[in-house]
Amino acid sequence: MTVTLADVAARARVSPATVSRVLNGNYPVAATTRDRVLRAVDELDYVLNGPARSLAAATSDLVGILVNDIADPFFATIAGAAQTAIGEGASGIGGGEKLAVVCNTGGSAERELTYLTLLQRQRAGAVILTGGALEDPDHTAAMSVKLAKLAAAGTAVVLCGRPPMPDGPGTATLSFDNRDGARRLTEHLIALGHRRIGYIAGPAQRTTTRHRLEGHRAALAGAGLVDDEGEGESEERGWKRLTVYGSYERRSGYDAARELLRRDPGLTAIAAANDTVALGACAALREKGLRVPEDVSVAGFDDLPFSVDAIPALTTVRLPLHEAGVRAGRLAMGTEAPPPGDVAMIGAELMARASTAPPPAA
CATH class of the missing domain: 3.40.50.2300 (Response regulator)
Structure with a gap:
């Protein structure tokens, strides 16, 4: 059942006009009232309604790239390559340039969900999640629900470097072997x-x-x-x-x-x-x-x-991190067809160099 502005107003015990003022930020509202409204928005998982044209086109020009640690070359390489591909494919979703935003979760399950909620509210055109997933049943269930809502609203969801979600909710997945x-x-x-x-x-x-x-x-x-x-x-x-x-x-x-x-x-x-x-x-x-x-x-x-x-x-x-990032960006922009079954396994290659040798003689 779709959550409405009136539902948020009832939960926050304010008028629909007050909810609108808080969400649009165009009128001063008391801090306690604002906090109460935003808490109700979170509890009800409310997403701002936009014009019908926006709903049909899926969304805004925003693309979110979630990483655990942007200072880690693993994530930086993937995110940089994805952002480049997003720029090259700017005519993909709805046409025009896209704003790619890198969201640094610090490995926090709570931050991961918070960023997805913020991107959902902004009707992001696409979301790319990178790196391994947290193996916690409650978090996995919450992520599945959140990604399903994003996909249902027209947001392209791409997983890069992590396994498919259980009962994959309309996501394209690039997994490393x-x-x-x-x-x-x-x-x-x-x-x-x-x-x-x-x-x-x-x-x-x-x-x-x-x-x-x-x-x-x-x-x-x-x-x-x-x-x-x-x-x-x-x-x-x-x-x-x-x-x-x-x-x-x-x-x-x-x-x-x-x-x-x-x-x-x-x-x-x-x-x-x-x-x-x-x-x-x-x-x-x-x-x-x-x-x-x-x-x-x-x-x-x-x-x-x-x-x-x-x-x-x-x-x-x-691991072909740059290539995977490029591919994730293209999947997000709709300039590359999803892999069969929406899942692709990306192989790994052994690079034998000078840091390994036979053990010393006994």
């Missing part, structure tokens, strides 16, 4: 002869973290390496013991590598959640007097621009 990339990376380390491999995971309850960790452990299982709950006495045990969670920041990699060395001073390789984390791990190893890769091999993920220039050059998994 994080599992396969992580599996191939760990298989590379195993093929070099490593058996004592530490793993620095990303934040818990994120789809990207879980998928990459699943790929890593699939490679260990494929090589016959058992985890903490496996049977038999083996120095190769310890999937869980040699897994440390953290953020996608350099400091996290530094701290996690120190913790892994504390847990197993004899480990010979570290696989990191991303390239920034891998550089932090390298710094911790150097501080301990260990050489990369002569004493400990280090590998990252994403193939961020600095990876090939690191010393030694970083072994990593390449």
